Amino acid sequence: MREGSAVITDLASFAQVLRQHRRAARLTLEQLADASGVSVRTLSDMERGRSKGPQHRTVTALADALSLGEADREQFIGLARDGRLRDHWARPTGLGELPRSVDDFTGRAAELAWMDDFVHAGDVPGAAGVALVTGAAGLGKTTFAVRAAHVLRSAFSGEVFFVDLFGMSAQPLAADDVLAHVLRALGTAERQIPRDALERASLYRAILRERRMLVVLDNARSEEQVRLLLPGGGPSRVLVTSRRLLAGLEGVQRLSLGPLPSGEAAELLTGILAKRGSADGAAAIGELAQLCGGLPLALRIVGNRLVSRPGWSADELASRLADEERRLGQLRAGDLEVANAFGMSYEQLVVSARRVFRRLALVPGHDFDAALAAVVAGVSIAQAWDALAELVDLGLLHDNASGRYRFHDLVRLFARERLHAEEPAADREASAETMTSWLLRMAVAAGRWFEPAYGGPGRPDADLAELSSSEEAERWLRADADNWLGALRQAAGEGRHALVLECAESMHWFSDRWMYWPSWEEVFTLGVRAAEALGDAAQHATQLNYLAWVHLVPPMDLQGVLRLATQALDLATRSGSRAQIAWAHQYAGTALRHLGRLGEAADSLTMAAQMFHTDSDMDAYVQSLNALGDILVADGRHEAALEQFQQVLSQLDDKDSGMSPDIASFTRSQTLARIGHCLSLLGRPAEAIGMLNEAAALLEKFHAFSSQARALETLAGILAGEGRGEESRHTYARAAEVFDMIGEGDAAARCRDQAAAQG
Structure with missing residues (x-):
């Protein structure tokens, strides 16, 4: 509040507040009229209480002319808004009369x-x-x-x-x-x-x-x-x-009530814009509806702005709204303003909940849990639960049954605006750095659960959320993928190379569980850059090998695999990293098999297998043995391939093999599918059906959806050949669902056609 002004209580009327601010500023009515552009008569009506709720633009002009501070300005505008509402209620149009319904009401x-x-x-x-x-x-x-x-x-x-x-x-x-x-x-x-x-x-x-x-x-x-x-x-x-x-x-x-679906949002906007008398393109209207997030108030504001400005185009306004930094400011028309609507809810929060709300704007992902909310806000988990409950109660956050929370896109922008307006840059940066560090340390701790010979969490950092099993670790990595990936990007941009490299390295074995996640290429590319910046040739080779693996995931880039494996082999040889020399041969051999260069593939994979065995890396060794079996299948040597896979299975079932239990279990599901396929090729359908059923169930458990879909498709074909049409139809349909889930549309269509044929 300005020095020398009177103390103004929350219960004061708009007329009293205006008069007190004018006197504190030592302005006459005429001087305030000149400074604000509001007539003397209008000002007089306001101060005498005859005009209890002037329009928003009038009030903001007065606030500017009076040089009101932030708190005084908010109170001043709020009293005028309340006055407008009360004036509307008190108009002599009949007690309790129902307001008119808008003509262009849409949806619901x-x-x-x-x-x-x-x-x-x-x-x-x-x-x-x-x-x-x-x-x-x-x-x-x-x-x-x-x-x-x-x-x-x-x-x-x-x-x-x-x-x-x-x-x-x-x-x-x-x-x-x-x-x-x-x-x-x-x-x-x-x-x-x-x-x-x-x-x-x-x-x-x-x-x-x-x-x-x-x-x-x-x-x-x-x-x-x-x-x-x-x-x-x-x-x-x-x-x-x-x-x-x-x-x-x-x-x-x-x-x-939730946001309007995209179709209804576009329909509402189209109805409002019909008053313009000019044709706005459906694409531009759809983009505007999307930028408004289906929020009817935002759609109404956008429509009204375009209707009141015939010279504007929908494309031009969409371009303005595309800039997140300016979007909320553009969502204003007369006394309608999205930020004001959110602000009224924000003002209902207790101080601690406001702080949590603001800080949550720093979260990089689409949703978050209470643990992350506590970290970014710098509060205890119990305090975070209380604040989140209040935010959900007021509609500033949405929650779901799994304990995750999310913003509406426009509410997130409002939270960011409040964060920048109310907290110093140093505090914002410290909070963001704390969150980034926590997310990456959590990602590393979760990723380690899938490494060979991992002995459990040991003594993790005291501030990290507890992960007591690989199942919990996997759930966290998937649920918070947008968040830890956002933190990885942030750390990379800040040159925190060691932290980036540690996170990327920890994802090697877990990535097999979730191979169709589209961001693995980015994760391991950041790992490559971090290792290169640190001058660590061995780690540089490691990350290049991980990137080669990414290019083997359908749709495969086989030439890219060979290029990356060659670079990794060169760096690994120069740094003396035997493990990465072996992995470079492994990935190159797999690519060569898919290219039909079976002799070269066998040479590379044999080299990899020998090196893994010599170094007692049994987890990697069995991967090479399975890959060599795949070459035998491709070469038509089905009996030899079956024998190879059965030897691998015996080793996987041997508790003294030296393999990590989790990796052995995961590899077993893959090997069973290979055996089932070989049995089918050898004309042994009954055995193949049993093996593939077991494999498909295990592959689903491990989220190995690509292998599961192919096992189901093979199984469905065998069932059809055995005259078990209904089982075949059901299995083809399930295979199509899994192929759809991993984005293999052609394979899904092929399976649906086969299912229809069985029907």
């Missing part, structure tokens, strides 16, 4: 059908007859409620009453005041309205029990505010809207 068909069922459901003894519609700011709860009330008005003989509870205002309406207002609207004489709130509620419920009416209570702040306003049975219905979940209300039917 399922929700309107839900409301119809609610209204026309038979009376149930003891039921409250209350519907609660909740949702975040900007989702159109009021618009929906008004639309539903207009559509269903005939079911109540026109007796529909609307009350704005001003739940987001600094001065929400008290329940007893609302009761008095509604009782007047229902025709109760002033002298018959009881003074006591409970007596008013009793009279209100009695009237609702005798008449069939719909009461819309819009913008509720709390359970306490609406509890006395709920009916006690009878034919009447009450519809409550709120940004909060109001979880304490019992016996109510709940409807949660």
